[in-house]
Amino acid sequence: ASAAVSVASPRVAAVGKEPMTLKEYLAVLRHIAGGSYGWFVPVPMALVRLTTRLSALLPGSLMNADALAMLERGNVAPSDRFESVVGRAPRALSQMPVEPERFGAPARLMWLLPLLRASIAAVWIWTAIVSAGLYPRASSLELLARVGAPAALGPLLLYGAAFLDLVFGVLSLAWPSRLGPRARLWALQIVLIVLYTALISWRLPEFWLHPYGPLSKNLPMIALLVMLIQFDGGSGRAIQPCTNA
Template sequence: MHVLITGASGFVGRRVTQALLAQGSRVTAAGRAPLPDARIAFIAADFVRDTDPAAWLPRLRGVDVVINLVGIIRERGSQRFAQLHVATPRALFAACVEGGVQGVIQLSALGADEHAATEYHLSKKAADDYLAALPLRSAIVQPSLIFGPGGGSAELFKTLAVLPLGVRLGRSPQLVQPIHIDDVAEAIVRLANSLAPAQPAAANGKAAPAPPCGSRRIALVGPEAMPLQDYLAALRRTLGLEPQRVLTLPDAAARAFAWLGSVLPGLPMDRDALRMLERGNTADPADTAALLGRPPRAVQDFMAPAQRGAERTLAQLNWLLPLLRLSIAAVWIITAYVSALVYPEADSYRLLQRTGVPSALGPLMLYGAAGLDLLLGVATLALPQRLRSPLWLAQIALIVFYSVLIAWRLPEFLAHPYGPLTKNLPMLAAIWLLYELEKGKR
């Protein structure tokens, strides 16, 4: 069976690709860059631009099954729902009909139905409905929350589960029915096998008749629906932590926080995400169990016992490292403010003179150093991770320089009861920790 996968480099795509390879299928990934696995063929494709069926038709030669796993939860830059969820999938599906592809699997979302209200759900539904109307065998899989290593939502919920204080956004139950990524991948592979061309019959060498065209919509869910806070509590128990105290925000406050998330990038919740949570994300698990031939795994079985310690540490670092970075930025920014605007200017000049700075250069050194501190603080907050390694090294070098110079020219600070120099040691260790954890990452 030859399968073409779009979104093969994503969270679900990686698992599906490996599962197909494990059963001996031929796999081709259509995307912007080849995958590192030499067993996977590559075809260049761009979901932002390839909105014409003619762009897809040549890529489908010899393909038996197409699996579309491309999706975004939020729009960013050139990644828009209209292209990635609607126009390009429709072009791909139309090309599948013209190119004689035997079957198509579309990864949708639970909630992409007649009650859909958010742009995410509506865009998924538009592609689902188009596919279902084509003269083609297809399966539209609609998973609830997917848990697994490397999943964005899984990492978010693990992090929320290990926080010392939980926050519940409003009083609605926010029902979810999480399913493990391995169950999702297995279900998709089983569907692909059911859509693949029939094998020749042994008796006469002729292929059996192909099943009639038609589309199935399958909700992929775990065995049990539960409120979101119960899901987080179950993850917390699995990670070996004591029960979490939970602060329930009034509905108005929850909506204000979600509005803020729609305005400021980086926050985990926006208005659409809150609306989807409030609506609920559940379905009958019977279809999932029938497809798998067994019940889907429960939340308490999502993480192997041997991995739980490492998972707990990683989840804790997900919130502790940003907190550490924020505190380091605050040190630089507050130091700049105190140096430039609070500490007596005359006293600052006297200290600078004792370190060897001529009086004429006092203002330049004082306000230049304050400006540099401010710049380092702002850069600590603003620079993306891939650009921060040089920043950490610059901060370490500057702190070491300040410490050595002050210890040499102002030795009384070494014996100061508040330890202004010795407190630089944990600061250096914290910055070095961030450097080691972030260097080389993209």
């Protein structure tokens, strides 16, 4: 038999040397990452609370009612206990050296990766909409026939491909963590693009000479998906910020 022993552990606030507002904190982080001071736009609290409620509905969102309440309450504490634990005074964030190589790339990827995911999703979703309804159905079936699709299977292939494009677009915006690493989604999209490109190159090679480049644009699309595999392949947050005590 074993007995559980409860030992009270003192709480130590891990604080910095100087208090600062969130605006000042973000400005200092931009400076450390090698950026400019930046522009700050005031947002009404009513809009912030509405956005918080909507953001809380998204999977993996860091913004919810508790997070907003914490921001409104503030987070300031004396540093004497923290200094006694670490054995020295904490370094002021404003005194950190400017290290764009260490902090700049992760800071930029934190907002560039969501933008990239959204643009990839927009391509798939718009392609699905165009294929299923906006582009003339007869022209789509004619293209399928030219690549070798049986006439009887034309409508099934047309709307099946449009549905697959739609699924890829939706999953690009909201990937369920239970499905494992997000890299699987990007890899599947690469496979489909390569298959489409190979088939069209074989049966409709004139599309390589099209002035709008419907096939050549697949090359940067694949490159962007490879980048997402490298930097956004996990099921959680892709980039973790660097911190110093």
